[in-house]
Amino acid sequence: MAEVYISVQKHDFDISHEYATLREDNRSDGAIVFFSGLVREMNQGSKVSGLSLEHYPGMTEKAxxxxxxxxxxxxxxxxxxxxxxxxxxxxxxxIVFVAVTSSHREAAFSACHFIMDFLKSRAPFWKKEVTSDGERWVEALSKDQQALNKWQA
Structure with missing residues (x-):
């Protein structure tokens, strides 16, 4: 059974601390793979000046x-x-940090990719962007569903 840590939080995180935590007392793993997502300045053709993320406490953590x-x-x-x-x-x-450890790199890369693909489409977060055209809710894209489909095969 994997050691799992999940947090939904307002405050920022320190990647070097998170990485060090994964390395601590860890002699069995040959791979650590992580992804950190950032708020980007452009999305779907519009200049973005900020982002607001909402969630449903309890339901989000369960998902x-x-x-x-x-x-x-x-x-x-x-x-x-x-x-x-x-x-x-x-x-x-x-915005997000996903990290996994495994004995081998293939499992670590695949699992990290899988978790991010499912977070993007299945986790109950609602994102509202502030753009040059006003505020808008970010909707799932067809490419997000295609990413999920590859894991269903």
Whole structure:
């Protein structure tokens, strides 16, 4: 059973601390793979000046655990850390951190990719962008569904 840490939080995270936590007392893993997502300045053809993330407490954490549990069933993972921020975020702010450890790189890369693909489409977060054209809710794209489909095969 993998050691799992999941946090939905307003405050920022320190990637070097998260990485060090995954390395601590860890002699069995040969791979650590992580992804950190940032608020970008352009999205869907519009200039973005900020982002607001909302969620449904309780339901969100349950969905995140289900995604991580699925990854742990598919690949031999030893540690998983998933942090997702909520609230008001500015350009270049960190939004999400997903990290996994495994004995081998293939499992770690695949599991990290899988978790991010499912977070993008299945986690109950609602994103509102502030753009040059006003505020708008960010909707799932067809490419997000295509990313999920590859894991269904």
């Amino acid at each position: 995140l655990h289900a995604i991580v549990d699925e990854a742990c069933q598919r690949w031999p993972l030893n540690r998983v850390r998933l942090i997702h921020r909520i609230g008001q975020l500015a350009i270049s702010d960190q």
